[in-house]
Amino acid sequence: MSTTGQGKGWDVLDSQDRARFEQVVLPHLDAAFNLSRWLLRSRADAEDVAQEALLRAFRFFRGFNGGDARAWLLQIVRNTCYTWLEKNRQVELMTEFDEDLHQQSSATPETLAIAGDNRERLARALETLPVRFREVIILRELEGCSYKEIASITSVPIGTVMSALARARQRLQRALTQPAQQEAPHEL
């Protein structure tokens, strides 16, 4: 029955486990891919890493105690992404998680609405955020996670999630409106 050595532990999971994995975990593949894509800023890398994370999840599936499958999977996805970043783009993880936010954002709903209406600009602004800010935005705004879920996925206390999210949004607002001001002369 056993296949090649690479499948350590896989064979232990019987067909029932496989079916359950498919029903419970695989439906969250889009969430896994989306998170990887934004953490790695690349669809191609995201495809590899999401696949690796899913296979990893399958190996750990016995240890899954039937909680929130999406949060459980996303935690594995996030860890897999960070491992990948450490190996391939260490600089990104070292980017200061800086507190330099004394400068108030001059964003008003109007300037933001104009800047935010451009998908490309929004995506680029999001990608300039340090990965730890980016991930809370993705989990909250795109994945619709509660603070509790984000805390569990990123393994930090809820209070940290709260302040990271507040700061991440401020940074994103600045990233959106500042280039807009610089670019204005070209557009005129």
Place this chain on the structure above:
Amino acid sequence: MSCDFSTTLLHAYLDGELDAMRAAEFERHLETCRECTATLGAAESLRSSLQRAQLYETAPPGLRKKIRSELKISAAGASSSPVAAWRWLAAAAAILLVTGVAWFAVPQFRSDTPQSVTAAEVIDAHIRSLQAGHLTDVASTDQHTVKPWFNGKLDFIPPVRDFMDEGFPLIGGRLDVLGERNVAALVYGRRKHFINVFVWPTKDLDTPIHPPGSRQGYQWVHWRHQGMEFCAVSDVSAQDLHELAQLFIQNH
């Protein structure tokens, strides 16, 4: 910076993650604070931009296939017969149930948040209760039936009163979970509407009936009275909720 509210709180409010009392407090603060109103407006605008931009990227179709074949999950497993669909639903329901339990079992969440209930949780619990068959575990207009029903199910005894004569007939009660603890939910009628009054014990001092908060068309009021914390939520008017809250306080 004349404003007492931190930006962090403002964002928690935007996300429905402030506790019911502070959310209502913040709404009142918004009425007079231009700075917070502007900041909130900008944050809301950013959020709707993010949603409009459709940044969510779904997995390429090939990826699902690749993973399936790696896992040797047979295509037959993905049958979409009605039976399978039901099984899936049952599994989903089970997950939901267990999720609830699992979150509350994780101790790390208890340490850094006060034992309070967020506005979003209160509204969610109310909406959940309105789904068929969820409103009451014990359906009775008799307070002497509803009150003993809670015995042994909670570590406190909720005050149960019928206010039929005052226009708030008791409909029943049920157990619910809010802010990581078991609470009593008392259900009242108001004309054709339902009101959930969530009750749980507290060590904090009494607080008066707080000015109401509102979200998604639902209103809530919050108060503490003699060791119990209350949160009443409904789609009825804030004035009705206030009236019911007063009945609770007067009849205790």
